[in-house]
Amino acid sequence: MTQIEINQLHKCYPRQTMPAVNRITLNIPSGTLLALLGPSGSGKSTILKLIAGIDQPDAGSIHFDGQDMARVAANRRGAVLMFQKAYLFPFLSVADNIAFGLKIKRMPRTQMMDAVRHMLDLVELPGIEGKRPAQLSGGEQQRVALARALVTRPHVLLLDEPFSSLDPAVRQTLQEAVRRIQRELGITMLLVTHDRSEALSMADQVALLDQGRLLACNAPRQLFQRPPTRRAARLMGVSTFLSGTLDGNRLHTRLGALTVDALPNGCQRTIVAIRPEHLRLLPMPGPNALPAHVAERTFRGEHVEYRLCVGEETIRVRTYEGDNGDLSGSVFVQFPVEHLFAVEDDEPEQQA
Amino acid sequence: MTQIEINQLHKCYPRQTMPAVNRITLNIPSGTLLALLGPSGSGKSTILKLIAGIDQPDAGSIHFDGQDMARVAANRRGAVLMFQKAYLFPFLSVADNIAFGLKIKRMPRTQMMDAVRHMLDLVELPGIEGKRPAQLSGGEQQRVALARALVTRPHVLLLDEPFSSLDPAVRQTLQEAVRRIQRELGITMLLVTHDRSEALSMADQVALLDQGRLLACNAPRQLFQRPPTRRAARLMGVSTFLSGTLDGNRLHTRLGALTVDALPNGCQRTIVAIRPEHLRLLPMPGPNALPAHVAERTFRGEHVEYRLCVGEETIRVRTYEGDNGDLSGSVFVQFPVEHLFAVEDDEPEQQA
Amino acid sequence: MQIQSQPSSRVRARVRVAYARRARQVLIALLFSAWLLPSIVLVLHAFTTRWFYPQLWPAEWTGAPFMRQLTNPQTRQALTNSLLVAGVVTARSLLIALPAARTLGLRQFRGKELVLLLLGLPAIIPPIATGMGMNILFLRLGLGGSLPGVVLAHLVPVLPYTVFALTAVFARYDSGYEQQAATLGASPLRVLFRVTLPLIAPGLAVAALFAFLVSWNQYVLTLLIGGGRVITLPVLLFSVISGGNVTSIAILSLLFAALPMVAISLTAGALTDQSPVTG
């Protein structure tokens, strides 16, 4: 019900050389969920604080439904922020904690109690109204905090790694609950996370952040499959990058020539990337395959990781159980044409 | 070079109803790496502290190479513990930190400086001898702590989640370095982690812990593919369990009859489990397949997760990209006979 | 000591722990007795008329001198002055210390230890040393010999206590609670009264107690600045001490110690009711 536009948002904390948020522009359509994904220190949480109004930007603007928020205090923005820490008021009962925002809106007492009870059912903690926060486990506290954030039916909900301290099973249940509620109530939601799988599974759009800069913003599947830059690809789990000169649909790299497809034209330096699970290991030569040597083979449960030496470079290949037998020694690594994609170079070259 | 045997080890902290470590027996052969894997609160770190001698067990024994450690003080056990936190002494330089253990052994100064320099090369931080710990990043501090732990060439090294605070790339580099050094020097190593992939990739043996109890201890691949109990399977990522009565090689469950293979005899109640990535989704009926309904389809990057309704139960299926098209509505879920395995029931029944 | 054929190190460790606990208990008992024993001696002297060396226990008990001293108008005036000064000083010091302590507790900056040390000086620099200078200064400002002057003088040693106590509170304080309340729609005033103050209530109580007691306890500054015209309980007590009447001394000492006791008991009671908040 609220569209959020942030434009050239900039924030640099005192005595920091790097800006925490570096001229970021984003548009979150009403009723959608945007995930802010990035490593620690990428400025994700700062963006939430700026949108919530508990911190002020150095430059740039934030608009809710076209209205400039610069002069609107945090408590008048209608945006609820849920922190990584539950921040339940220790001197209030669970019910009074959840009702905190309703009391401000002067909701009648019986209606308030009904709303509290309904929210506790929703987060699957019925009947704990009278308890104190200190009596709850970490996961329960987080769920009560979620109930408190949702009970006022905010137009905008900002979640700062709300699930990171939870066990995997509880985390999945709550992820699904939040996603369901978000869709039902049409809340515009921003979710900060460093968990790639969480961002991809929950969001309508994923904004990829690194060191305060916006690397990319796209739908989960597009971002995962075709990250636009080398750094974005790295954050999406890509570790193999080949640079070379393009000659028609042949890329000449230091390791050898590969057939590529539908790449931007020009015979300049081009970088192609491929996901580790898209590389294929062959026991004998094949199309678009380079000779390699298995340096290490690591069992990781769902998949097996091969560390290959191709020429002087290291390439990591991920195979799923049963795809290959146990290969070792000399092999061939195949680069399927359909999975090779070009990336922009946004990183200082580490090696030739 | 040191074999560790712990026998019926028991520890219950004051004012705790549950023992932190509940009668655990383990044998770590000399020069091997054992991973202690389990959720938070499973007693992993306590076991390390008991072995290191900085905490005392209530009952049970610890032997190093057959020698009882009960009366041996922490500083005389020759077991170095590396904590999750680097614990670099802030008033000492990096070099003096690393040399801390060498000074105790009264190593000559020039030899000491050589050893420090060699260790800094090993953790890929050459030339930082003169820096103060406060000048280093978190990952660098952790690597210096690793150098300090390794420089005395301990017979036993105990690592308590040493990589959990590091970024994925650094983490992988250090994991490989530790594993290499462990093999080269023949150190007996215990690694505490809650990261399944880390445990499976680094360890010779994985001990699975839950609430202070030892659920299972086996080689990574065996433990992953055939966890012995329901709880152990759950911790290994299995979510589908079917209970029923066995009639020859047919298991009669509430959802229907399935063909199973090589199960323990008897027509009593049997529980079979299957990993989510081993289930197959078919658009039409097939052998050993049950009719199902796709409730939700979640893109998670490397894989897609389906939540299926089969009868009244929920089954989660993990498929890798390209395995299936995008299925929805009515489908069939296939239980390949070779991937079904029996588990002991060690959990209170949650539903019939 | 446990009798066992082979005392294991575990048993020894347990014995060691038991010893350490016993040692701590003895230590704490000593600390308390250092404060309790003198009080008992005072009570004995206040309610007896005859107690001479080498008697181990007084011979006669009476409450008459106590009542006489209590109804004395001089005593009442001193009591009123003491309460008034300590009350105003407590309120003022909390109002001044709260914003300063918030800054010192929440912010990290270079030289913070130094600022705290310098702020603490007035509490430990001898009042006799600063008092003389203050006296001359206040006389020139026309504040000598007046209650406002005494209040102002008391603030000098009191403020460090309140600033320190509240700084310790804010050092463990997480302003995230306030930010959370704001995004839930609470106005700054509501945040202050419904979140901040309830969160720091126990620390605030302790700070107020310290402020009250330090002011209540002031003798030198009251004498110097009050110039003999502002008679508080300790000033009266000291003049009685030079008189040498042991019973009067004991009674006034007890009276003087009674209010701190009550204040401390009330605070302690309130603190144990509530679990520690913040963090």
Next chain:
Amino acid sequence: MQIQSQPSSRVRARVRVAYARRARQVLIALLFSAWLLPSIVLVLHAFTTRWFYPQLWPAEWTGAPFMRQLTNPQTRQALTNSLLVAGVVTARSLLIALPAARTLGLRQFRGKELVLLLLGLPAIIPPIATGMGMNILFLRLGLGGSLPGVVLAHLVPVLPYTVFALTAVFARYDSGYEQQAATLGASPLRVLFRVTLPLIAPGLAVAALFAFLVSWNQYVLTLLIGGGRVITLPVLLFSVISGGNVTSIAILSLLFAALPMVAISLTAGALTDQSPVTG
């Protein structure tokens, strides 16, 4: 004030922050001047012979009375006694407080706030109130009028300071450093001297400073327990104050304040050299 056609809330926020900072600076300046101004007045009186109202500045300067007072054997004896008592009290109180503070700082237990409050009592309960009882008790124990008696009496108000200061240190202390050192092969003694003490050194210095200053500052207890036979600097100063010679008062006050200044400066210097350790 910035001139702008449409002052945005950001500008206003900045102005507000600037004001808040200015307000803090003024506050801190006030706190310091409360302590500095009196000192300046003292210096003026100590090194001048004639300064009468309404002169704003003294007419003559001289160092002669200062030297005379300093070489006086009575002054020297008082100085020696003060240093001796404060030194011994500091050492003793640190030795007693260290294990107690370690327990209080590192362990969490029910009623910890209460224990801390009760431990703090001797620091804030008026020494006049407890001192009389202590006096009678010490006389019976044969400790009255002796240096050991004065040292013992001083420990009562000093110990809470050292216990509190060190408890605060140990509350931020992470004993993981000691465990880490032990598993690296360090014996308990080496852990104490090479790890624990270096880690808490800044806090230890502050605690020692407080202990020294509180003892240095004691007047009432020294007078009561010393019975006029143990003359320390504050006792001498008070007797001079009753004499009424402003120049002598000013000189002794300055002398009395000088050593705390030096001690504080040295500690402050040491603290700024080193970055805050622990955590």
